Each structure stands twice: as structure tokens, then as C-alpha cells.
Amino acid sequence: MSPRSNNLTFALANTSAVLGALFIAFALNLERPYWAMFTVFIIARPISGAVRSKGVYRLLGTTGGAAMALFLVPLLVQTPVLLCLTISGWVGFCLYVSLLDRTPRSYIFMLAGYTAAIVAFSVVDRPDAVFATAVARLEEIWLGIVCAAVAHSIFFPNNAATSINKRIERAIEESANWIADTLKQPPARTDARTYQRLARELTDLHLLYTHVAFETSDVPRARRIMQVLQERLSVLPVHLTSVQKALEAQRTRATLCPEVSRRIDTASDLARRIGSTRWASARSLERLSYQIDDIGKELTGPRTLLEQAITSRLVSLLKALAESRILSAALKDPVPQLPIDLQLEVSLSTRRPLHVDHGIALLSACAATASCLVACALWIHLSWPEGGVAAQFAAIGCSLPATLDRPSKVVRAGVLGIVLALPFGALYVFAVFPRIDGFASLAFALLPALFLLSLMQASEKFGGVALVLAVAFSGALALQPTYQADFASFVNANTAEVIGLLIADAMLIAFRTIGPRWNAVRISRQGWRAVSDLASNASPDAESWSLPMFDRLGLVLSRLRDGDRDFAMAAHIDPLRDLRVGFNLATLKRAEIHLSPTNQATLRSVSANVAAIYRRHDDRDVHALSASLDAAIGALTTEPPSAGRRTGLAALTLLQLELAPATPQNLSEETGA
């Protein structure tokens, strides 16, 4: 379907979901039908699986929050200060926990936090109503979720797998072409943007894939295949830049031997061919795999270690690319058997975490608790009747945008949304509603507004704006079974919402103003810790290590502008280098088992020195490392030729290139193979 008709069907489904929810809510005489109304808008997504997953998460979160309010309010309602402290603390705690999980699942905890605030603060003056309010909130949200989920699964649903597969195909094709081009050129400054794009795309795919578990039943579930595929795609830039770096180093020392440059040309052609095979049939890839192995054949005659390392990385690069093709085909239809080693890896793969940022989570939690407390203080000390609403919106305003780099921008957009939606709401409440005498006329009156908002929500550009407007509009209408228009309370409630959001804005500015450069340093530091852990750990799990590292790469690069290059160099920020080092370390560990015990000990001392460098960037460690690298390379060249020796030497050579480039004499030493 074309994007335009997609948007239309989405808007149609969404409008019917809203009207259906309103109709049922009025028919059952529920207390606040508008809660059901904006729930539909909140969980509406152009992808059916995303609607259903968000619905489930919203349900769980609301239930948890309502239960918490139900538990706290009767206990603490006599001591308002204590109640405010506990609820604010709970909001902060939930936000902290939710920010530790970057998948859509985090919504559960965030919602549990501010739902408790919504329910508790709206019943403090009549605590006996807490059960009824909690149940009402649950009922309306259930209703909204069920209506949205049914409507978006039945009316021309778009499933998550289609768009995921399309994006993966595109990512592989782009990577393949880019590898083919880049192998023939020296590294360019613009490469960093390409890596950033790929890293971002992989993180997005990771998040998007969580919806597949909730997709309509015809979509195959293949989480493990997806994990291995992500790993393959994430090592592409690692191998590619390794090759580039080694080539550069080789060219500054001596001319490249014609055999190596011939193999590089072959590799470039193969990459382009892998990129253009749309449906990777097993046979065509098998033929390719022989050609890939040809590239890695031991170079005959006296060759430098660097040239050997280049060919071995070319093989890894092409293998990863070819396997990502096979895996992406398997993602669509997991039934045909994968090659046996891939199948084994897929069935052993474990869940991969993304980068977790405790610092930001803690600061956001502080901002949420503080803004909630400030609103409560105003509420109590000014005896302000609508203060509870302000406290609710302070909690919501700090929670929802907490994952962003500059959350206060979104809060200000929310204020603007409320102010903009207000006149429309007022128009409906005071001019249209008095003339309405039943559901049919209400539906007709609301239809244009609902359809317009849904249509806006479908487009990528206006999606966020539309959501803010839709929620603000539903809140301003505050549809209730009996018509009660009171201009004073209309204005009061909306003012309190705006004040609550402004408090949230102030607190977010106070707690969450962090320069992007400093953030990049913080994230990189965590990456260094991961590398040193990998180096000092006896049995590393390099597969699950690479996704968070690659995620960090995207996060760091997106925070650095082109002008920050010198700063990044000075602060040792180079996430791609960290990835390469980690990858070479893992290769070393795998090669270790094939070697003699004394050589194993030498390799271990190399790892220990790398760990030391990554713990504290100190020149003395660099000297120690280069000495141990020299010793290890010397020791390995005396080993009899074997696969372990070759991969070990390649990894050591590349490590030397990354971390101790000052000693070139060894690199040009010839290996008489």
C-alpha cells in the first residue's frame, strides 16, 4: 500500500477505536470516558505489534501504579507531608528503574510511577473514593487499550516484521556497497557518520524487534536469529576499519604486494555481489564462501605480518556480510535449516543488553521527585485546590521525556500543546456540547477533530505534536456522562496542568542539563571499562559484548559534532577503536587453546596489559604493552604453522597497530611461512 493510503487507514482505524471506546464507556456509565479516549491516542502506532505491546505494558504499569496508590493512600492520608514524600519518592524510584531498560518495556515502570501519583493526588480530599478511582482508571485504560488493539489489528494492520525486514535488507545492501567502495579508497572523515547511522539503525532494529513478540500470529518469532544478525552487522565496521588501518600502516612502510591488492579487489567485488543477491539462495552463497576462503589463503613467500592480518580480516569481513544475508533470509522464514555452525550459534545465543546509564537515570529520578515535591509544597502551603493536578503533571512531565538528551524541550512543547488545544477544547465544551443530546450527535461533532488528529499522528513529521495535541484536547474536553460546563473549573484545571509542567521544566533544567561532549566522555568511559573487563575476564563472551559496545558507538558519535574531533582525540574517545581492541582480544582468547602453555601465558600478559591501559590511560602501560606484544609476536612466530597461530598473530599485529603504534620494527619483520 502507498504511504498515503496507509496513513488514511491508520486514521480510520484510530478514529473508530476512539469512538468505540467512548461509546462503550458511555454505555457502561463509566466515570471518566476521556481517560479511555486518550489511552487510544497514546498507544496508537502505525505498526500493529507496537500498539499491542504498548497496550500490554500500559496495562501492567497502570495496574501496578493503581495498586500502589491503593496501598499508600489509606495508610498515609492523615499525614499529607508523608504521603507527598512517599508518592514523590515512588515516582522517582520507578523512573530510575524504567530508565535502566531502554526497550519499550521500560514503559511499565514509568507508568507505575506516575499512575500512583495521578490516582493518589486526585483522591486525597476524599480518601474513601480511592478504590473507586483506582478501579475507574483501570477500567477506562483497559477499555482504551482493547479498542485500540482490536481496531489496529483488524483494519489493514502493518506488521513490525515487514518494516524490520525492509530495513535490514537496506542496511545490508548499503553496508555491502559501502564496503566495496571503501576497500578501494583511503579512510575519509565522512565515514564516522556512516558508522553512526549503522549503529543507530541497529539499536532501532533491536528496539523494534521487541514488538514482534506481540505481533499478529502470522509473523515468525525469531529473536535468536535477530540477535546473531545484529552481531554480524555490528562487526562489519570493526573489520572494515581494521583493514583500512592496516592498509594505511602498510603503505607508509613499504609498497603493498600485488597479491594483496589483487585480493582486496576480489573482496570488493564479492562484497558488491553479496549486496546485490536479493534472495540469498544457499547454493550461490556456498559458491561465494569458497571464493572468500581463497582470499584468506596463507600468502606465499616472505610477507609481512600486516599483510597476513589484512587478508585474515578481509575474510572475517566478507564472512560476516555473507552470513548476515543468510540470517536475514532466515528471519523471514526460519524453517529452512541454517548452515550447521550458524544454527548452533543461533540456538546458543543469549539476550543482549543495550548500554545502561545509571547516572542519567539517577538524575532523572531526582528531577521527578523534586518537581513532584515542589508542586506538593505549593499545593499544601497555598491551600491551592487544584495543586494536586499540578503535582500529577509535574510527575508526568518529568517521566515521559526522560529518555531524551534534552527533555525540557519536550515539556515546553507539551505546555504549548495544552495552550493550543485549549481554544478547541473550549469551543467544544461551551459551544458544541450544550447542543448535543446523544452519542450519535457527539460522535458526529467529534469526528473531524479525531480524524484530523489521527491523520497527523500517522505522519512521521507531526506524530509527536499530534500526540501532545490529542492528549491535551482529550483532557480539555474531559468528557463525562453528564454535561457539566463550568468555566472557572475548566480554566483552573488547565492552569494547574501548565504550572505542573513548568515546574517539571525547571527541575529538568536544573538536574538534566548535560553538555553533549561531557556525555560522550561519560559513555566512552563505560566502554573502556567494558574493554578492560573483557581483557581481564578469563572466558569472555564477545558476542554479547559487541551489541552494547556498538550501541555506545552510536550514542557517542551522535553527541560529537565534526568540530569536536580534536577534543575527542585528546580525551581518547574513539569507540570504534575500543571495539576493534575488544574484538582482537576475543580472537586472541579463542586462538589461545591451540597454543603451547608457555605461549598461552605470554598472551595472557598481553591481555593484562591491555586491561591496564583501559583502566587508566597511562604511557607507562603503553610501554609495558608494547614490550609484551613484541614478546608474544616473537613467541608465536616460532610455533609450527596452524590456524591458531595465524589468527593469534593477526590479532596481535592489529592490537599493536591500535595501542602501541610506536614500534614499527616488528611489523616489517618477515615471516617465512
Place this chain on the structure above:
Amino acid sequence: MTGEFAIDGVFVPRVLIEFALAFGVSLLLRRMLRWFRLYRFVWHAGLFDTAVFVVLAWTIAKVGAGIAS
């Protein structure tokens, strides 16, 4: 048809229980159908799942009413 179950003093409508049961059964059924790759023969999985749920809920309600009477 209409009635309520009292669970620890909270009255829960019978329809809710029936729906919850039907939903659980439909989850199992969908998993089985997916396991046998029968969704290849289904044109519109969302619609099909909804229809299966309705049929299951109706059956459970009928059977429940039969047992109660």
C-alpha cells in the same frame, strides 16, 4: 447469562472471567497454530485471531451456563 463472582469480597463480573479464560485458551491455540505453520493458510491473521477469540468466548460462556444450570 449475567452474574458475578465474589472473590474475597470483590464482585467480579462473570463476563470478565469468561473473557480472561477465552484469552488464555486463544493464546495457547495461536501458539500451536504457529508451531504447525498453519498461518500460511490464513489471509488476515489479525481478523482471524479476533474471530477465534469471539468463538472461544462464546463457547466458554455457553458451556459455563450449561454447567451452572
